[in-house]
Every structure is written in structure tokens, then in C-alpha cells.
Amino acid sequence: xxxxxxxxxxxxxxxxxxxxxxxxxxxxxxxxxxxxxxxxxxxxxxxxxxxxxxxxxxxxxxxxxxxxxxxxxxxxxxxxxxxxxxxxxxxxxxxxxxxxxxxxxxxxxxxxxxxxxxxxxxxxxxxxxxxxxxxxxxxxxxxxxxxxxxxxxxxxxxxxxxxxxxxxxxxxxxxxxxxxxxxxxxxxxxxxxxxxxxxxxxxxxxxxxxxxxxxxxxxxxxxxxxxxxxxxxxxxxxxxxxxxxxxxxxxxxxxxxxxxxxxxxxxxxxxxxxxxxxxxxxxxxxxxxxxxxxxxxxxxxxxxxxxxxxxxxxxxxxxxxxxxxxxxxxxxxxxxx
Amino acid sequence: xxxxxxxxxxxxxxxxxxxxxxxxxxxxxxxxxxxxxxxxxxxxxxxxxxxxxxxxxxxxxxxxxxxxxxxxxxxxxxxxxxxxxxxxxxxxxxxxxxxxxxxxxxxxxxxxxxxxxxxxxxxxxxxxxxxxxxxxxxxxxxxxxxxxxxxxxxxxxxxxxxxxxxxxxxxxxxxxxxxxxxxxxxxxxxxxxxxxxxxxxxxxxxxxxxxxxxxxxxxxxxxxxxxxxxxxxxxxxxxxxxxxxxxxxxxxxxxxxxxxxxxxxxxxxxxxxxxxxxxxxxxxxxxxxxxxxxxxxxxxxxxxxxxxxxxxxxxxxxxxxxxxxxxxxxxxxxxxx
Numbered sequence: 001x002x003x004x005x006x007x008x009x010x011x012x013x014x015x016x017x018x019x020x021x022x023x024x025x026x027x028x029x030x031x032x033x034x035x036x037x038x039x040x041x042x043x044x045x046x047x048x049x050x051x052x053x054x055x056x057x058x059x060x061x062x063x064x065x066x067x068x069x070x071x072x073x074x075x076x077x078x079x080x081x082x083x084x085x086x087x088x089x090x091x092x093x094x095x096x097x098x099x100x101x102x103x104x105x106x107x108x109x110x111x112x113x114x115x116x117x118x119x120x121x122x123x124x125x126x127x128x129x130x131x132x133x134x135x136x137x138x139x140x141x142x143x144x145x146x147x148x149x150x151x152x153x154x155x156x157x158x159x160x161x162x163x164x165x166x167x168x169x170x171x172x173x174x175x176x177x178x179x180x181x182x183x184x185x186x187x188x189x190x191x192x193x194x195x196x197x198x199x200x201x202x203x204x205x206x207x208x209x210x211x212x213x214x215x216x217x218x219x220x221x222x223x224x225x226x227x228x229x230x231x232x233x234x235x236x237x238x239x240x241x242x243x244x245x246x247x248x249x250x251x252x253x254x255x256x257x258x259x260x261x262x263x264x265x266x267x268x269x270x271x272x273x274x275x276x277x278x279x280x281x282x283x284x285x286x287x288x289x290x291x292x293x294x295x296x297x298x299x300x301x302x303x304x305x306x307x308x309x310x311x312x313x314x315x316x317x318x319x320x321x322x323x324x325x326x327x328x329x330x331x332x333x334x335x336x337x
Numbered sequence: 338x339x340x341x342x343x344x345x346x347x348x349x350x351x352x353x354x355x356x357x358x359x360x361x362x363x364x365x366x367x368x369x370x371x372x373x374x375x376x377x378x379x380x381x382x383x384x385x386x387x388x389x390x391x392x393x394x395x396x397x398x399x400x401x402x403x404x405x406x407x408x409x410x411x412x413x414x415x416x417x418x419x420x421x422x423x424x425x426x427x428x429x430x431x432x433x434x435x436x437x438x439x440x441x442x443x444x445x446x447x448x449x450x451x452x453x454x455x456x457x458x459x460x461x462x463x464x465x466x467x468x469x470x471x472x473x474x475x476x477x478x479x480x481x482x483x484x485x486x487x488x489x490x491x492x493x494x495x496x497x498x499x500x501x502x503x504x505x506x507x508x509x510x511x512x513x514x515x516x517x518x519x520x521x522x523x524x525x526x527x528x529x530x531x532x533x534x535x536x537x538x539x540x541x542x543x544x545x546x547x548x549x550x551x552x553x554x555x556x557x558x559x560x561x562x563x564x565x566x567x568x569x570x571x572x573x574x575x576x577x578x579x580x581x582x583x584x585x586x587x588x589x590x591x592x593x594x595x596x597x598x599x600x601x602x603x604x605x606x607x608x609x610x611x612x613x614x615x616x617x618x619x620x621x622x623x624x625x626x627x628x629x630x631x632x633x634x635x636x637x638x639x640x641x642x643x644x645x646x647x648x649x650x651x652x653x654x655x656x657x658x659x660x661x662x663x664x665x666x667x668x669x670x671x672x673x674x
Contacts, residue, residue: 135581145519148527182482182569190485190566213573217581229527230570232519233563236550237571241578244472244554245614252610262603269596273589277582 002034003317005310006088006097009039009047010066011104012299012306016040019103020047022306027057030314036097039063039084063087069299073107077115085109089116092292099293099313101284103301110146113287113294120322122329123289125150127158128228128296129165130285132238133277134219140166140175141216141224144285145232152195155179155225159205160329161288162223168319169312171222178211178221180230185210192227242277284309286316288325293317339371340654342647343425343434346376346384347403348441349636349643353377356440357384359643364394367651373434375400376421400424406636410444414452422446426453429629436630436650438621440638447483450624450631457659459666460626462487464495465565465633466502467622469575470614471556477503477512478553478561481622482569489532492516492562496542497666498625499560505656506649508559515548515558517567522547529564579614621646623653625662630654 005026009019016039023035034057037044041062048058063084067076080086085104091097093116102109106128114126129142142162147154159177166175179197181189186197188210200207208221213234216224226234249270253263263270283305287294293316297309316322342363346356353376360372371394374381378399385395400421404413417423422441428434430453439446443465451463466479479499484491496514503512516534518526523534525547537544545558550571553561563571586607590600600607620642624631630653634646653659 133581135584148519148525180570182485182566182573188485213570213575214577214580216574217577226570229519230567233517233550233567234570234574236519237553237574238550238578240551240554241575242582243551244470245579245582247472248613249610252606252613255606255609259606262606266599266603269589269592269599272592273586276585276589 002032003030003099003314004034004036004097005313006036006038006091006100007310008085008088008100008102008104009037009044010063010084011102012297012301014302016043016047018301018303018306020044021051022303022310023058024048024051024053025303026307026310027053033057033314034059036061036088036091038088038091040066061087061091067105067108069105071105071108073105073111076105076108077111086112086116089113089292089294092294093117098317099295101295101297101306101309101313103297103299103306103309106145106296109294109296110287113290113292117290117292117294119289120291120326120329123157123161123325125154125157126287126289127161128285129162129288130235131169131282132216133282134217137219138282139216139219139222139224140169140171141226141231141235142288143226143228143231144235145228146287147228149229150192150227152192152199155192155196155227156199156203157289157329159200159203159207159223159225161325162225163205164321164324164328165286165288165316166222168316168321168324170315174206175222176206176208177223177225178208178215180216180224180226180234181210181212183210184212196225239279280305281308284312286312291322293322339369340367340436340651341371341373341434342650343373343375343428343437344647345422345425345437345439345441346374346381347400347421348439349634349638351639353380353384355638355640355643357381358388359640359647361385361388361390361395362640363644363647364391370394370651371396373398373425373428375425375428377401377403398424398428404442404445406442408442408445410442410448413442413445414448423449423453426450426629426631429631430454435654436632438632438634438646438650440634440636440643440646443482443633446631446633447624450627450629454627454629454631456626457628457663457666460494460498460662462491462494463624463626464498465622466499466625467572468506468619469553470619471554474556475619476553476556476559476561477506477508478563478568478572479625480563480565480568481572482565483624484565487529487564489529489536492529492533492564493536493540494626494666496537496540496544496560496562498662499562500542501658501661501665502623502625502653503559505653505658505661507652511543512559513543513545514560514562515545515552517553517561517563517571518547518549520547521549533562576616579616617642618645621649623649628659630659
């Protein structure tokens with residue numbers, strides 16, 4: 001069966017220059033995929049002309065408007081009804097696309113997706129989930145910034161969704177779940193986390209208890225659940241540490257002619273290291289909880305990076321992730337029985 | 338004037354083997370310091386015998402009990418009234434020591450310090466503050482785990498204390514302050530953070546607005562303020578990232594005989610890099626807000642590391658940090674006028 005992916009071609013820092021060739025490249029490695037390129041048709045057509053492709057597997061949908069990276073979500077939702085992002089999301093609702101990928105404004109993407117697609121039954125809040133590298137694999141972490149305040153019930157729902165995302169990404173069928181806290185003991189944390197821990201303990205999920213910040217990159221569990229404030233800070237702090245260490249390492253190799261020479265000699269080793277920590281390989285954050293598959297790419301994504309976001313969307317479709325979430329979530333009323 | 342530092346000799350993973358020689362070593366570089374070694378006298382005396390020292394600048398105080406690393410704070414407070422930690426804190430209250438350093442149980446140290454010393458006027462909650470490396474210097478971050486739930490007023494008080502700590506550590510006299518959030522815009526974050534931002538804007542502090550996780554290690558501001566849950570997660574996540582990157586780098590240099598040889602050749606460069614990111618240089622978390630100077634060392638601290646925690650305590654005494662906090666904090670009633 002064909003998997004149709006709608007791509008917001010205007011989103012991100014580079015627009016059609018990156019989005020169109022990435023989509024065409026994606027088709028080459030996915031024979032059952034079809035891409036719907038949404039954006040200013042002139043620009044898309046021009047980019048398509050420069051990229052040899054099979055026209056049967058590409059649809060272009062013209063959008064007059066583009067949502068700016070700094071536009072407020074509420075305004076974008078109200079006033080940009082013909083934006084590339086909005087039309088791409090509409091395609092899912094209309095059953096014309098199986099998933100949507102956008103490198104545009106995160107807040108607007110979330111607001112529009114929520115408004116157009118609505119939530120899955122039993123899920124109260126959408127969450128942003130992403131995979132991060134660990135010592136020996138990867139971990140799915142959520143929420144990474146959609147919800148600054150969460151109830152225990154929300155955290156529980158995030159756990160269910162994260163679990164389904166891992167299973168839909170070639171991971172374990174019974175993913176282990178950790179609740180991000182400031183200590184492993186039950187007595188640690190705030191009331192919301194303690195209550196969420198109780199909900200998770202009494203669920204059918206593979207809950208492993210509290211985990212700490214150090215556990216994220218150790219890969220102690222397959223899923224890490226937290227509220228969006230904590231998750232966003234943890235993610236950005238990680239980026240900050242990696243940037244600083246990278247800068248330090250570079251500085252040490254640039255200290256004098258001898259160290260520079262050593263840098264050249266060791267470049268194959270250092271390049272392999274860089275490759276392993278290349279954040280582009282983890283591009284593609286899933287907006288979970290919606291009645292549709294929506295993946296947010298980093299705004300600064302290049303072709304290599306955006307390809308991973310498209311791959312994420314493709315896998316979620318192939319593994320029927322939405323059905324999995326619906327099957328696994330129990331609405332609170334049912335759980336009370 | 339002599340600076341008297343009480344050292345809980347039993348705390349930490351290595352006890353007197355590390356604490357006693359560190360104290361003696363500290364005296365060598367600080368001619369105006371006096372150390373009060375608190376713990377099981379037999380053990381301390383034995384360690385002292387193995388370390389040549391000037392007996393005039395060393396006092397030993399016997400403590401019968403030791404608080405375990407996993408003991409509950411409430412229990413430690415209630416039942417271990419003759420513990421090395423408790424007696425060391427008592428010395429501050431009795432005016433016999435200017436500061437206390439312990440590598441023991443954090444929760445117990447906080448509970449005992451708060452109970453024995455009480456809070457400074459205008460400060461409602463103690464906070465744990467530490468310095469972290471940045472691209473080009475260091476940043477003071479608090480709270481790192483003492484308070485899982487904070488009000489805006491608490492965050493404001495943390496900002497005042499962090500500011501005083503920076504000034505008392507050879508940093509700026511008017512330290513810049515950032516409020517940790519999930520975006521730089523005023524509209525971002527939860528209600529507590531938004532309210533804290535308003536309090537800070539209308540204060541006499543050098544408030545720079547919201548900062549994000551990436552800003553911590555960029556050194557965007559001299560102080561980063563957040564609640565203890567977020568701060569603890571950010572700190573431990575940073576440790577996790579650094580561990581993982583270190584592991585990756587090591588693995589790449591151990592891949593085959595050639596990369597191993599390159600590793601040996603570049604070891605001077607790699608060692609300088611390791612030195613720069615050596616967390617031991619940032620050991621010593623200040624327990625702020627108390628009527629006394631208390632510094633918590635990492636439990637696994639070696640001599641090199643513990644020396645930095647002692648240095649932190651020494652500097653806080655020398656720069657009269659407690660007076661600075663008292664002078665700079667305005668109790669809420671006063672600010673309302």
C-alpha cells in the first residue's frame with residue numbers, strides 16, 4: 001500500500017531548496033511512498049525541474065501563504081488558512097495524506113494540528129516526542145515542550161504514547177518506561193510525579209520506576225516520560241553540553257602547529273566520533289496524541305537531516321502507530337472500573 | 338583573621354582517608370585557615386599521624402555516630418544527634434567554626450543545617466547552588482535539587498542568593514541573572530516562571546530575562562535560576578551527556594591498533610581536554626539561605642576534588658557572603674511598600 005507523506009515545503013530555514021530534493025531522494029529509497037509537496041507552486045516546480053524524479057509519485061499542492069518562524073501560534077491558526085502548513089495538515093484530515101512533515105514554526109504546527117485533526121480518544125494533551133542517542137542505542141523522550149504544566153494523568157498518557165512510538169520504530173514490543181525524577185526512590189519528586197508513578201505502577205505498561213537525568217543517555221529505559229518544561233530544558237541543556245565539549249576539543253586541537261598536525265592525523269577517528277554524535281540522525285520529533293501523524297523537523301535541517309524526519313513519519317504510518325495508541329490508551333473512566 | 342572550617346571527616350565514600358589529608362593539604366596553601374576535623378577520633382588521629390601537619394592549626398572533635406549515605410533526612414535529624422555531620426554544623430551555630438564542609442548525605446545535611454542554623458531573614462527556602470563550566474568561564478546555577486516545588490518568590494530569593502554567591506567567588510559585582518525557561522519570549526513557561534520574571538524585572542538585580550537550556554553552558558549569564566526539580570534534571574542530564582560523549586570518544590580511539598596508536602600520540606591533547614572538563618574542579622555545592630556557610634562535596638570526591646569544596650567554603654567566609662545576602666534580600670513586606 002502506498003504511503004502518502006505531505007511535506008510542508010516552505011517550512012524551515014531553507015524552504016524548497018532543501019525540502020523538494022529531500023522528498024525526491026526519499027522516494028528513491030521508499031518504492032511504496034508518494035510525496036505531496038505543499039507550498040508556493042512556482043518555487044516547488046522550479047526546484048522539481050532541477051531534480052530528476054518520477055512525476056507519478058509526486059503531487060504538488062499550491063499554498064499562497066507561509067507561516068513565519070516567529071509568528072504566534074494563535075495568529076497563525078486564525079489568519080493563515082491557506083498556508084502551506086495548514087494545507088498539509090488538512091490533507092491528513094481529508095484522508096489524502098497518511099502523515100505530514102514540517103520544518104516550520106513548532107507552536108503553529110502544534111496549534112494547527114490540534115485544531116484540524118483533534119485529539120485521539122483518551123488523550124487530553126498532545127506531546128512532543130523524540131529519540132535521543134544512548135550509550136548503546138536510543139531512547140524515546142517526551143514531552144519535550146508542548147506542555148509546561150502536566151497532571152499525573154497527562155504523564156501517564158505520555159507513557160502510553162511513548163511506548164507505542166518505540167514499538168512503531170522498530171524498537172521493543174514491550175518498551176521499558178522510566179519516569180524522570182530527581183532520585184530513584186519513591187519518596188522523591190513533586191506530587192504530580194509521585195501520583196504519575198502510582199498510575200504507571202498499576203498499569204499494564206512496562207514501568208521501571210523513577211529515573212534520573214543521568215539515565216537518559218545511559219539508555220536505562222526505552223522511554224523517558226516528563227513534563228514539557230523539564231523535557232525541553234533537559235534536551236536543550238544536552239545540546240549545550242555537547243556544543244561546549246565540541247568547542248573545547250576543537251580548541252585543544254587548534255592550540256599550536258603540533259596539535260593541529262595531530263588533529264589532521266586523527267581526523268578519521270574524530271570524524272567517526274562526530275558521526276556518532278551527529279544530532280541530524282535524530283531529527284524528527286513526533287507530535288503525539290493527534291488523530292494524524294505529524295512530524296516536526298528541526299528548522300535548520302539539511303537534506304540528510306530532513307530525510308530522518310520523513311523516515312520517522314513513514315515508520316509511524318507503516319506500523320499503524322495511531323491504532324496502537326488508541327488500543328493501548330484507556331480513557332480514565334474505563335480505568336476506574 | 339583566621340578562617341575556621343569544620344570538616345565532617347566521616348562523610349563521603351572514602352571517609353578519613355580522603356578528608357584528613359585534604360584538610361592538611363588545604364592548610365598549606367591557606368596560611369590563615371584552621372581546620373576542625375569532626376568524626377571518630379581514633380580514625381582521624383590515625384590519619385593525622387600519616388600526614389605531617391602543624392598541630393596548632395588543627396582541632397579534632399570526636400563524634401560517636403556517622404550518618405549513612407542512604408539514611409532518611411528526618412531520621413538522621415532525629416536520631417543522630419552525635420553524628421559527625423551534626424556536630425560539625427553545631428560548631429557554626431556555637432560560633433566555633435565559620436563554615437562547614439561535608440561529603441555526606443545531602444538530604445541529611447540540608448535537614449540538619451536548616452534545623453540547627455535556621456534561615457536568613459527574608460529567605461524562605463534553602464537552595465543548592467553550584468558552579469558549572471561554560472564556553473569561556475563559569476556559571477552559578479541554583480536550585481539544584483533542594484526544592485521540588487517553588488513559588489515565584491522563592492525563585493526571586495534564589496536569584497538574590499546566586500548573585501551574592503557569584504560576587505563572593507571572585508566574579509562580577511553585579512552578576513547577570515537568567516531565568517531558566519523553555520524559550521526567551523515573555524510568553525513562554527509556566528505561571529510560576531512568568532511571575533518570577535516580573536518580580537526580577539522590578540528588582541535591583543541585573544536580570545537579563547529568560548534563558549534556555551543551551552544558555553547554561555554558553556555562559557549567557559553569570560547566574561541561572563530555576564526550581565530544584567528542573568535544576569537537578571539539567572545537572573544530571575549534563576553529566577549523562579558528558580559521560581556518553583567520553584565513552585564514544587574512548588571507543589573510537591580503541592577501535593583498532595592504528596586508532597590506539599593515534600590515541601597515544603594525541604594523549605597530551607586529549608588530557609588537556611579532559612582536564613578542562615574535569616568535574617572535580619567544580620566540586621562544592623553551596624547550601625544557601627542558611628545562617629551559616631555550608632558546602633556539600635560530592636560523595637565520591639577525592640583529595641583534588643574535596644579541596645575545591647573547601648576552597649568554596651573559605652571564599653564564602655572571606656567575602657562575607659551571608660552579610661551580602663542579608664543586605665540584598667528584601668523581605669516581601671518591604672518590597673510591597
